[in-house]
Amino acid sequence: MKRILALILAGMLVFSLAACGGNETAETTTAAPETEAEVIDETDPVADVTEAASDAVDATEAVSGTEESTAAEETTVAESTVPAIAAAPATTEEILTLYNKTINDAYAAKVGFNKERYTDNETLNAGFLLKTFGDLIYSFMGIGAENKYTMDVTKGQWESDVPHHYLRKSSLTAADLTSANCTEKNGQYTIVLKVKDGTSKASKSEKWTKAPIDKCGICVGDADKSYFDHKTAPVIYSAIGEVLSSAVIEESYSNAKVVAVIDAATGHLVSLTVEFDIDVVIEAAGGGNATGTTHIFYRNFKY
Numbered sequence: 001m002k003r004i005l006a007l008i009l010a011g012m013l014v015f016s017l018a019a020c021g022g023n024e025t026a027e028t029t030t031a032a033p034e035t036e037a038e039v040i041d042e043t044d045p046v047a048d049v050t051e052a053a054s055d056a057v058d059a060t061e062a063v064s065g066t067e068e069s070t071a072a073e074e075t076t077v078a079e080s081t082v083p084a085i086a087a088a089p090a091t092t093e094e095i096l097t098l099y100n101k102t103i104n105d106a107y108a109a110k111v112g113f114n115k116e117r118y119t120d121n122e123t124l125n126a127g128f129l130l131k132t133f134g135d136l137i138y139s140f141m142g143i144g145a146e147n148k149y150t151m152d153v154t155k156g157q158w159e160s161d162v163p164h165h166y167l168r169k170s171s172l173t174a175a176d177l178t179s180a181n182c183t184e185k186n187g188q189y190t191i192v193l194k195v196k197d198g199t200s201k202a203s204k205s206e207k208w209t210k211a212p213i214d215k216c217g218i219c220v221g222d223a224d225k226s227y228f229d230h231k232t233a234p235v236i237y238s239a240i241g242e243v244l245s246s247a248v249i250e251e252s253y254s255n256a257k258v259v260a261v262i263d264a265a266t267g268h269l270v271s272l273t274v275e276f277d278i279d280v281v282i283e284a285a286g287g288g289n290a291t292g293t294t295h296i297f298y299r300n301f302k303y
Contacts, residue, residue: 085264088184095180096172099191102262103170103217106269112155112302115165115219117229118148119278122292140239141231141280143292149227155302164227167217167298176212187264195256195276202237203248209234213256218274218296229274229296236280247284253277253294272298 089095122143139147151165158166172193174180179194198211207222209232214220218229224238233251240247256276263270274296281289 085184085187088182088189090182092174092177092180095182095191095193096174096177098182098189098262099193099260100170100172102260102267102269103167103272105267106301106303107167107169107217109303110155110158111167111269112157112300113153113167113298114300115151115153116148116297116299117142117150117295118145119143119292119294120145122290125289137236137240137282137290140226141236141278141290142226142294143290151227164219164225166219168219170217171215172212176215184264188270189262189264191258191260191262193258193260195258197252197254197256199250199252200233201248201250202233202241204241204245207234207237211253213253213258213274213276216258216274217272230276230294231278231280233280236282240282244284247282249283250281252279254279266303268303269298269301271301 089098119142122138124138138144141147142149153165172195176196177193178196179192181192183190193216195213195216198209198213200209200211201207209222211220211230211232214230214232220228220230220232222232222234222238224235228235230253231251233249236251237247237249253276256274259271259273261270261272262268275294277291277293279289279291281287
């Protein structure tokens with residue numbers, strides 16, 4: 001009986017302990033869902049969505065900002081590869097500085113070019129001299145379409161040939177001009193200079209020239225040369241003086257205009273045009289008077 005009671009008590013004790021263990025497990029199991037519920041309750045679904053949307057906006061702005069920054073950098077790089085063209089000079093001094101430098105650089109480089117010169121609108125009030133020597137004088141002065149002068153000069157020809165046909169250095173000053181203008185368009189500067197009138201005189205005992213146009217770079221000199229662009233009185237006298245030493249020659253020009261087109265990026269001449277009206281009076285053996293408009297073109301420069 002004692003053994004039986006002992007076994008019964010032991011079994012009851014086991015069941016009691018099992019029951020207690022079961023209760024603790026149930027309580028623990030029950031407590032877990034309550035904890036999870038509290039965590040879920042503390043999380044605001046609306047806040048989560050708003051925060052996610054905000055993060056998406058921030059990400060989009062970050063990407064957009066990067067793209068804008070990249071685009072700006074690409075634009076800056078692209079702009080930096082385009083040669084900057086300086087604004088056209090405005091004052092007479094600035095314009096002359098550009099003009100003189102351009103002509104003198106071309107002279108120093110001994111550039112190649114094509115030159116054409118003719119004098120049209122000619123009139124002739126002929127005395128005995130001009131009736132006798134008119135054709136010769138007209139030819140020498142380049143008056144008339146039949147006396148048009150053209151010359152192709154290659155770069156380097158200056159080195160092997162005497163310096164006729166070629167440009168001269170420019171030394172124009174503000175005192176030589178009535179106006180100066182410069183504009184910039186399509187990467188080119190166009191300079192327009194209005195040059196003051198000039199005159200010259202020559203005889204056996206007197207020779208002088210006051211001709212601002214001769215300082216602009218055209219081919220000029222003081223001897224008997226048919227290729228000179230401006231025939232002054234001393235040049236004409238040099239041509240006929242041996243035959244008519246008693247001649248007195250007065251020459252004048254007016255309405256002189258110089259137009260130079262310059263490549264703004266390189267500073268090279270594109271073209272040079274010079275025009276002026278001439279009036280020549282020859283007093284000898286009946287004398288006479290000749291007038292016309294001279295046009296001089298320098299083009300196709302090769303540096």
